[in-house]
Each structure stands twice: as structure tokens, then as C-alpha cells.
Amino acid sequence: MSKEWVLNIAFNRWQLNRPKYVGRLAEAIRVCAPRSEEEWEQYYYEQVPKKHVPSGWRMFGRTMAEHLEEVGRRLFAKISEQLRKEVAEVTEEDCIAYVREVVIHRTYAGYVTEKHTVYEQLEQLLGVKLQPAPDSWDRRYSVDFFIPVGNRYVGIQVKPITYSQTPELHKWQQWMQDAHERFHQEQGGRVFIVFSVTERGGRKRIWNTDVLEEIRREIRRLQRMTGPEA
Incomplete structure (x- = not known):
């Protein structure tokens, strides 16, 4: 206006x-x-x-x-x-x-906007297509996106945080443990929490970049379980 x-x-x-x-x-x-x-x-x-x-x-x-x-x-x-x-x-x-x-x-x-930016970064860095989780999955498993691997799935939860929250990231894993274990048992793959921060100038980036290799390993594990058709 x-x-x-x-x-x-x-x-x-x-x-x-x-x-x-x-x-x-x-x-x-x-x-x-x-x-x-x-x-x-x-x-x-x-x-x-x-x-x-x-x-x-x-x-x-x-x-x-x-x-x-x-x-x-x-x-x-x-x-x-x-x-x-x-x-x-x-x-x-x-x-x-x-x-x-x-x-x-x-x-x-x-x-x-921050979550969407991180979603795009994940697709580019992992070289895979992420799909938005249905509402029922968000409520039951606390996941935002998933990666299909054959008939199994890898779950992704994106958590925008502030720099002041970074020393307490382990608490998120503890809070989400039951829901993410439920996903593992019912959907076959693990859930990974991707933390994002906003830097000066407004640029969004992934804070825990080590999680990318963990996601890649999980995708490879599920591919071996599924077979060559995955």
C-alpha cells in the first residue's frame, strides 16, 4: 500500500x-x-x-x-x-x-520461503527429487519431505533455526525420536533432520551439512535392499 x-x-x-x-x-x-x-x-x-x-x-x-x-x-x-x-x-x-x-x-x-530454499538446495546437492509429505505423514511421523527408493522411503524434516539455537540441536532429535522410529518401522527408511540458518544478507543455508552424506548412504542402503529396479 x-x-x-x-x-x-x-x-x-x-x-x-x-x-x-x-x-x-x-x-x-x-x-x-x-x-x-x-x-x-x-x-x-x-x-x-x-x-x-x-x-x-x-x-x-x-x-x-x-x-x-x-x-x-x-x-x-x-x-x-x-x-x-x-x-x-x-x-x-x-x-x-x-x-x-x-x-x-x-x-x-x-x-x-526459508524451507523452500533449503528444499531446493537438498535436491541439487543430493541429485534426487524430494516429494512433499502428505499431511497424515506430517502428523504421524513429523516429516516434511520424502525420497522414494523402490517401495521404501527416506524421510526429511527441515528445521529453520537461529544461531542461538545451534548448541541445542540434539534436543530436536530427542523430541522427534519416537515419530521418526515409527517412520523407520513402517516406511523402511530413516528420517533425517536438516537444520537451516539465515546468514547476514538473508541467504539461507544448511547448517548440518554432514547430514547429506548420511542421506546418501541411506539411499544406497535401500537401493541394495530393493534391487536393481530401484
Whole structure:
């Protein structure tokens, strides 16, 4: 929208996008690992105030929806008081909608873009075609993609993370162990977790590159089990 540059400048200038106002978004969406924007929105409203806010954080209102409205009102107050000439067209409703757009829609869109970028990197580096896992597999096995090898499958789970989370990657394996073992027993192949990070400049890359050779070995193992027709 034409007035978005004003909203963007003000939102950043008065630091209303900081964790003390909207929570730790990058951390929260990676823990949530949503399959849809609606799932992310629900997680944000219900879990961010419990798990992803800095010490001393307080909610403006009874719910996170009311909290975001109040952040939008504060944005409007800053704009109307200090940028009056430039923002004659900006309304309080614009500000409330913009805060929600950034916190819910754009955070989710960035997360989806990161997972898709890593998906493309995996296909290129492994030289195989990855297929999106059906919803039932996501719920039962916690996998995002799979690689068919004959009548068996290798599972792939992509986990975007922040650099601050890298010392605790082993926890993901522990949390997903039961679901991934279920996949192994029922689908024949192992599941591999691929962690991705965003570098300065926005480039996405695979963090645990050693997993690539593990995936290649698993594909070769299943090919030997299946026979030459694989």
C-alpha cells in the first residue's frame, strides 16, 4: 500500500517490532514449525506470551490479539504526534492491520520461503527429487519431505533455526525420536533432520551439512535392499 513506507519507518524507528512488544518471532516460528499461516497465528496468540517473550514482558490487554491492537495504537500515536504532515492518510485501522501483517503473515511467509530454499538446495546437492509429505505423514511421523527408493522411503524434516539455537540441536532429535522410529518401522527408511540458518544478507543455508552424506548412504542402503529396479 502507498502508505506502507511510513508504517515501516515508524514501526522500526520506535522499535515496536522488538521482542519486548511482539515477542521473539524468529525463535517462535521455528519452534512452532507451522504447516499453515492459521497454525502460526494460533501458536502466536496462545504460546508466544508463555514461551517466547523477554524477562519483564507484559501483555497489553487480556489476549494477544488485544495486545497487537494496542501495539498498533501506539504506532498510530507515534505517527500522529511526530509524523503528522507525512501521514495524513494513515488511520488507526491501518496501524493495527500493519502490525498484524508483519507479525503473522510476513513472519510465516519468510519461514515458508526459508524451507523452500533449503528444499531446493537438498535436491541439487543430493541429485534426487524430494516429494512433499502428505499431511497424515506430517502428523504421524513429523516429516516434511520424502525420497522414494523402490517401495521404501527416506524421510526429511527441515528445521529453520537461529544461531542461538545451534548448541541445542540434539534436543530436536530427542523430541522427534519416537515419530521418526515409527517412520523407520513402517516406511523402511530413516528420517533425517536438516537444520537451516539465515546468514547476514538473508541467504539461507544448511547448517548440518554432514547430514547429506548420511542421506546418501541411506539411499544406497535401500537401493541394495530393493534391487536393481530401484
